[in-house]
Amino acid sequence: MTRPATRLTTRPAAIARQVAIALFAAVLLGGCVTLPTDGPIVERNVTDEEDVRQASDIDARPPTAGASRTEVVAGFLDAMTAWPIQTSVAKKYLTGGAAAQWNPEQETIVYSDTLPVREVGGSVSVELTAADRLDAVGGWRGPVPANELTMGFRVTVEDGEYRIADPQDALVVPATWFQQRYRQVSLYYFDPLAQILVPEPVFVPEGDQLATSLVSGLLAGPPPLARGVVRSFLPSGLSVGLSVPVDKSGVADITLVGDAPKVTSEEAELMLAQLAWTLRQDDDITALRVTVGGFDLPLPGGASTYPVNGGQAFDPAGAGATTLLFGLTRGRLVWGTAGNLVPATGPFGDEGAGIEVAAARPDGEQVAVVDGSSRRVRVGSVRETADAPPTRTVLSGGTYARPSWDASGRLWVLERRRSGSVVWLVDGDGVRQVDVPGVTGEQAHQLIVSRDGTRLVAVLRTSRGDEVVGARVVINGRGGIARARAPYLVHAASNGRIVDMAWTSPIRVGLLTPTAPGTLSEVDVVAADGATVGVDELSTIVSGALIGLAGTPTPGPPMLAVYADRYVDIVQQDAYDAADALLTQLDYAG
Known part of the structure; x- marks a missing residue:
């Protein structure tokens, strides 16, 4: 059942830039889908994306004689x-x-x-x-x-x-x-086990050479701060030919020149996945052909071209990840689609389950819950099935924030302590502390992990107001967590406290900050790498008493403003009743 939409208004971001509608879609969903271009959500700037792409040429002036x-x-x-x-x-x-x-x-x-x-x-x-x-x-x-x-x-x-x-x-x-003249895009590399693609945001020049810039960026290898975190299957020592031409049917011809080792079919598949996910950000490209050292790169099934929507098995949001919603009403787990939430059939869907916060695994099969006055973390099945594993307690005796899962099934849990926070990792049957610089020992409030497992983002309470910090995670060759690297600032809240956050794309994070508690809240979407210049930050004012924010890195599902009695699509303004029971939490899996 839908109801009239809650009124949402916008104001300029703190950096004094209004967000153009076309860029708003790119910021909110990482450029993966097209959003409506009408409605009251976002004011249109006088310079839209088309104007940016057609930035005027500038002729440089040489020095004049006698210049000082x-x-x-x-x-x-x-x-x-x-x-x-x-x-x-x-x-x-x-x-x-x-x-x-x-x-x-x-x-x-x-x-x-x-x-x-x-x-x-x-x-x-x-x-x-x-x-x-x-x-x-x-x-x-x-x-x-x-x-x-x-x-x-x-x-x-x-x-x-x-x-x-x-x-x-x-x-x-x-x-x-x-x-x-520049655009933030993602260059796609792999995690150390080559199981999932990892987006690395970089800035490239706009214009006709976008495809060439994207391929050249990939060939240069991971950005310095990502080295040791990700790996590339594009052989080193190669370069793009004169350019990457795109024909009228949208096929990009990629000629890689230089000395290259012989490529196996398995390596070719991984190379193609990196190229396809990177080049799909150029709207003019539908498929690609690749030549390496004068030889055609073998394509699956003997095809003549490789579609840019290929490589789905390595989806950076997690292959097979669900887009269902998971929430809590009266301490019990509910799940379903927008407008149709029902109690889970597993152990956490029972009345009186006493759950305070919950996080479903990206595939939607398992859920981690915090109960017992935030003193216990348990993991169990969402659905009741004959082969469902028994519910187990993985942590107890602390005060725990809402957990966060990555696509490999690793569970990250923040324990809040007066003496400083502790980060726990539940990996299979093992549980251990992970030292996260900038988070461990600080007054952290919330922590989320990217689906690829290589990036953590946390909210810290400071005397200056809340800050969002990020840290890269190094995964070893066996798939274990080796360590976390030095922290960096993602966002500083000028309005005080950040009460919730969620991934809105693989490289964007949504933040919820009450500006007038119970009356108005601000939703900011920021770059997960902390970039501010060249990134149009979404800043949206939402009315009413919000309890949270629901977002997912998977393209398609909307970001939701969550109230106790309803939840609202921030872009479309579609609103859904929470049915008979009031919500205390609603989010996507992850």
Whole structure:
């Protein structure tokens, strides 16, 4: 049964950008589906995605005769904004030796603004007001430290003109230019066991060369911060031919040149899965053909092309993952589709089960529940079947947050302690603590894990307000958890406390923050890698007393604002009654 939709309104994100409808769909669901372009949810910006794709060309200006030291440095910075990207003119501002050695592909620095170029004591410098850094592959590296915001240049005389002798190995561009011309996409690699694809978000230039940029990014290997976390089956030492042409039928011809080892059919399948999942982000591509070292890559079944929707067995959201909803009413487990929730037939669906929070495994067969005044974690079957394993207690004696599953069936549980949080891992019959820097020992409130098991995201309570931090997880060659790496900031809540969070795509996280408790709440969708520049963050105000947020990395199902008596599709505004009993929790599996 549906009811009239709860009124939802939007306001600009904290970074003062309104979200265009086309970009809103990409942010919310990782670019996997198309959402409606009408309705009151999102205001349309004057610059939509089509305008971004057709960003005006910029011709770089070479240095003029007799230019001063400061004019040469300013001209060099301006020349780096040439579009389409080319650095041949920028090199004219450098000495011959510097031009030969300058490597602007090593990193990208995106700055908010600059103070005027100045010359003091014979040296030339420019101060960036704020800046962020991308690595050579386009992966987000975070803000530039305050002590590195001043860029110094040694300017010397060559052939009677001032030229820069020591340029930084980076492309240095303004944020407004970057936001109009770059797009965050995912390059797909594998977990160490080659069981599931892992998306690594990177920024690539928009335009006709998107397919070439995507393949070149994959061939470069994982971004530095992901090395040791993921693996690639594309042989090293290969490069793209002149480009990746796409014919009228949408077939991309990928010619990989260089010395390549002989590829087995198993390796070919994994290579094709990486390429297909990466290239499906280009809407013009429907299939691909691959040539490696002059030989056609073998395709399954002897086909002539490989569809970009292939490789579903390695789905980063989990092959076979359910999109059913799981909730709690009167302490019992309910599940089903939107508008049709029924009690589970397993042990946790009984009246009086006393469940406080629950999390279903991605395949929907098992569920982990916290009961006993949050003092016990149990695992059991969702449905009653003859071969269902018995319910078992995996943790007890602590105070536990809602658990989180990855697609390999590993269960992650956050234990809240006054002395600092503890992260538990339940893997098969084993239970052990995992040291997660930035979470372990801190006042953590909630923790979720990505389906591929390589990324944790947690909410921390701090004196400055709640913060969301992320950490990469290293999985060893036997599928065990080796360790978690150093934390990074995903989001800082300017409005106080974050009461819930959920994956909305493999690389996006939805956050729920009450702005006026019981009256208004804010839903933010942010990049899981912490990127802020070049990513349009969704910020939506929802009215009423929300109890939670339901989201899933699987494309298709909507993100839901959850009330005790109903739940509402945040995009379409479809609302569903909670039937006879009030909800205390509702979420997708995971």
